[in-house]
Amino acid sequence: MQADYLLVARAGDRSLHPGWLDGPRDWDLHISYFGGREQPFTLGDGVSLSRETGPKWLGLKDCLDKHPEFLERYSHIGFPDDDLACGAATWNIAFKVLDEIGAALGQPALDPRSFFSYDITLRRRGLKWRETDFVELMCPIFRVEFLREILPTWSLNKSSWGLDMAWREIARREGHKLAIVDAASVLHTRAIGKGTQYSAQNMQGATPEEEYRALLAAYDITDTSRHSLRGETLDGRMVTRGLNRHLRLAGLRRNWRAWRGTAQIE
Numbered sequence: 001m002q003a004d005y006l007l008v009a010r011a012g013d014r015s016l017h018p019g020w021l022d023g024p025r026d027w028d029l030h031i032s033y034f035g036g037r038e039q040p041f042t043l044g045d046g047v048s049l050s051r052e053t054g055p056k057w058l059g060l061k062d063c064l065d066k067h068p069e070f071l072e073r074y075s076h077i078g079f080p081d082d083d084l085a086c087g088a089a090t091w092n093i094a095f096k097v098l099d100e101i102g103a104a105l106g107q108p109a110l111d112p113r114s115f116f117s118y119d120i121t122l123r124r125r126g127l128k129w130r131e132t133d134f135v136e137l138m139c140p141i142f143r144v145e146f147l148r149e150i151l152p153t154w155s156l157n158k159s160s161w162g163l164d165m166a167w168r169e170i171a172r173r174e175g176h177k178l179a180i181v182d183a184a185s186v187l188h189t190r191a192i193g194k195g196t197q198y199s200a201q202n203m204q205g206a207t208p209e210e211e212y213r214a215l216l217a218a219y220d221i222t223d224t225s226r227h228s229l230r231g232e233t234l235d236g237r238m239v240t241r242g243l244n245r246h247l248r249l250a251g252l253r254r255n256w257r258a259w260r261g262t263a264q265i266e
Contacts, residue, residue: 003028003046005095006074008063010056013037015082016189021047023088027095030070032063056081057137057154057163064151071144075099078141083190093184094141097129104146104176105167107135114188119245120180120226127182127231130243134226135178137164139186146176159208162215169219183234 005027009017013035021029021044028046034053043049050066052059060079064070070077076095090108098106109123110116121136137160142150153166171178216224228243 002073004075004099005091006030006070006077007091008032008060008070008077008079009082010034010052010059010079011041011082013040015041016085017041017082019085020088020091024092025088026092028074030063030067032059034059055158055160057160058158061151061154071148074144076141076143077147078139080139080186081188081190083188084139085187085189086185090184090186094181097181097183098141098143098179101129101131101179102177103131103179104143104171105135106141106179106181107139108184108186109180109182110138111185111187114186115191116188117192118226120228123185124182124228124231124243126233127239128234129179129181129183130228130231132178132180132226132228133172134168135164135180137167138188140164140167146171149174156215156218157211158206159211161208161212165221165224166215166219169221180228182231 003026006029007017007020007027008030009015009020010032011017011034015031017029017031018041025046029048031041031043031047031049032052033040033049034051041049050063052062052066054062076099078091078095086108094106094108106129107121110121112122114122116122118134118136120132120134121138124130150167150170153163153170156163156166168178170176216222230238230240231243232238
């Protein structure tokens with residue numbers, strides 16, 4: 001039976017994607033490989049591979065240009081980083097929930113042990129999902145119709161800083177739903193900002209901060225706060241209170257977080 005869902009992993013030689021294949025799954029996997037090995041991974045049923053160089057989102061744009069059939073074949077496509085630890089069931093749940101609630105863009109939550117940039121992405125215990133006004137570019141899952149709309153943004157810069165803000169703004173203007181699935185969480189295993197994304201070879205003289213400011217200006221974005229709007233509990237109740245703890249703890253977190261991502265320039 002053909003799967004409706006696809007993950008496209010931008011993967012290097014240390015990719016954790018083999019663990020994602022542990023267990024029954026209702027999605028396919030395509031590996032956009034940026035390493036140098038001749039046969040980097042064992043491919044099985046529903047797993048394919050292509051080779052693209054450069055930063056994550058420019059490489060992924062090249063990958064989709066090579067495989068336009070992905071946009072015809074699948075209803076939802078996710079683009080996770082390769083340093084996320086989870087099993088197949090996590091992605092099963094994330095795809096299913098986002099499909100059921102009609103979200104144009106969403107993501108699984110982050111396990112609380114993860115390296116993280118934004119508290120809003122951390123799993124909220126007791127919730128199935130939250131409607132939010134932000135989805136991070138670490139592991140976004142797009143409904144294909146919305147993916148077609150935002151694809152041009154992938155070429156706007158090299159660092160990818162601010163792309164998720166552009167996606168949020170486009171979704172806001174068109175009334176699309178964004179969501180974080182708390183019933184499905186991934187463990188982010190690599191310290192923020194330590195990957196090859198920001199290498200001198202990839203950036204070619206630009207800085208992420210400069211690219212971030214330019215992208216916000218291009219979309220006339222002045223509000224970069226992030227909020228959970230409402231959530232559904234595991235027993236089916238809708239709630240609106242207690243979801244935005246990051247607003248109360250932001251000052252405290254700022255004192256001890258080793259890296260604050262774009263918070264440094266907001």
